[in-house]
Amino acid sequence: MSASTAPRIGLLGGSFDPIHEAHLTLARTALAHLDAASVQLIPAAAPWQRQPLAATAEQRADMVALAIAGQPGLALNRIEIDRGGPSYTIDTLRALAGGTGTPAAGARYVWILGADQLANFCTWNEWQGIVALADLAVAGRPGTEPEPPAPLHAELARHGRTLHRLPMPEMAVSSSGIRRRLARGESVDGLVPPAVLRYITQHRLYQA
Numbered sequence: 001m002s003a004s005t006a007p008r009i010g011l012l013g014g015s016f017d018p019i020h021e022a023h024l025t026l027a028r029t030a031l032a033h034l035d036a037a038s039v040q041l042i043p044a045a046a047p048w049q050r051q052p053l054a055a056t057a058e059q060r061a062d063m064v065a066l067a068i069a070g071q072p073g074l075a076l077n078r079i080e081i082d083r084g085g086p087s088y089t090i091d092t093l094r095a096l097a098g099g100t101g102t103p104a105a106g107a108r109y110v111w112i113l114g115a116d117q118l119a120n121f122c123t124w125n126e127w128q129g130i131v132a133l134a135d136l137a138v139a140g141r142p143g144t145e146p147e148p149p150a151p152l153h154a155e156l157a158r159h160g161r162t163l164h165r166l167p168m169p170e171m172a173v174s175s176s177g178i179r180r181r182l183a184r185g186e187s188v189d190g191l192v193p194p195a196v197l198r199y200i201t202q203h204r205l206y207q208a
């Protein structure tokens with residue numbers, strides 16, 4: 001199978017603390033726009049650039065599974081939770097590529113991210129190695145232009161990589177905003193799927 005005809009697989013990594021409607025719009029838009037065989041949602045075990053998360057890894061994975069249930073093409077990938085330790089994207093891509101540097105079964109990986117993380121990309125561990133292994137797909141986010149920093153732009157060009165631009169409306173939804181609303185006892189209706197809200201309530205997550 002030549003590289004250009006190999007199926008695309010979208011990878012959407014995140015803290016998902018909790019997963020919300022913008023994550024789901026991002027995943028569905030990527031699935032359609034990239035004509036991907038699947039979009040895999042990858043909850044981070046320990047996102048090293050963040051403060052400790054509020055929900056456990058298992059709870060965040062449970063919420064992802066509930067959010068995508070019955071949606072063809074979307075899948076939970078537990079690779080980072082099962083690996084444990086700091087969640088470096090480069091390690092995930094290398095593991096998915098079978099340690100050879102070549103995507104398993106000829107798949108073409110596309111790492112999906114929002115504009116805030118695109119702007120932050122050159123702080124990621126071995127970020128040039130990530131560009132060697134995957135294309136990128138970015139969605140706009142209020143407050144940040146979805147443009148790559150100059151070194152990333154240059155590295156993408158050097159590897160002949162594509163930066164896909166995902167056509168979705170900017171959504172002013174964030175996990176931190178949802179956690180704040182829940183801690184104040186405010187409604188998050190419409191911001192998270194109903195099954196995720198039930199899980200949050202049952203497990204008393206994000207309370208003050």
Ligand SMILES: Nc1ncnc2c1ncn2[C@@H]1O[C@H](COP(=O)(O)OP(=O)(O)OP(=O)(O)O)[C@@H](O)[C@H]1O
Nearest residue numbers: 014015016022113114117139141171173174175176
């Ligand atoms: N509203 C959004 N629009 C576009 N991309 C988003 C949006 N929310 C999250 N993303 C992207 O999804 C990925 C995972 O995000 P994450 O799980 O950190 O959620 P978050 O809402 O950014 O969390 P927090 O508010 O705690 O920072 C990141 O690449 C992020 O840029």
Ligand SMILES: O=C(O)c1ccc[n+]([C@@H]2O[C@H](COP(=O)([O-])O)[C@@H](O)[C@H]2O)c1
Nearest residue numbers: 013014015044047087088089090124125
């Ligand atoms: O590999 C890294 O160094 C790295 C640094 C920052 C973020 N990431 C990944 O980017 C994804 C989104 O991160 P976050 O913090 O916005 O949830 C998630 O999969 C993180 O593991 C990865």
